[in-house]
Amino acid sequence: MIRVREANAADRASVQEIHRAAFGQDDEAALVDALFQDATAQPVLSLLAEAQAGAVGHILFSAARIAGRKAALLGPLAVWPACQRKAIGAALITEGLARLRDDGVAAVFVFGDPAYYGRFGFGPAHAHGMEPPHPVEEPWRDAWRMVGLVPETGSGRLTVAQSFDDPVLWRV
Ligand SMILES: CC(C)(COP(=O)(O)OP(=O)(O)OC[C@H]1O[C@@H](n2cnc3c(N)ncnc32)[C@H](O)[C@@H]1OP(=O)(O)O)[C@@H](O)C(=O)NCCC(=O)NCCS
16 A cells, blocks of 8 residues: 655655665655755755555656746656556655646656656657757657646746756766
């Protein structure tokens, strides 16, 4: 049984541990910390998935703007390695999208695996006239994805938090 709830300051160590274990490096855990402290990323939506044994997954959505409207950028997302393929990632994404929709966010963006995020309605963002903050090289263009939460999302270049506004993060 998995419960998804908003993460709080007391969850910091668990959140860091999940990202380090899932990615096998420190970069994403550091990005999570940077986004928490980044005024331009607020409001962040930080969700934790809990099993009986404790925290097993975490997702972060940071504030962004598209065509003058509220948007969100998904990432990082991580599930504890031994708990992967049990729909925990799916639960975090689905809950996050529902909350952002309730919050009036027009569209959610991600730079990630097209097959995985496609399951949750994320389609090719370039095809909708949505440009990433930094150019994405041809083999990875399909990884730039979006899902609209309102009928009319507009188009243009996504403005993201300072912590995400780094060309290095837009290369694979
Ligand atoms: C990507 C990730 C968050 C998915 O979470 P999850 O809870 O395992 O995903 P779900 O159970 O909702 O979905 C399962 C699907 O995810 C993909 N997947 C999950 N774990 C995988 C793994 N270790 N290797 C390859 N694909 C994987 C598969 O497509 C799988 O579908 P299948 O079981 O039908 O083959 C998780 O695998 C993870 O933390 N990976 C490392 C960090 C990462 O890459 N984060 C995403 C950055 S964009």
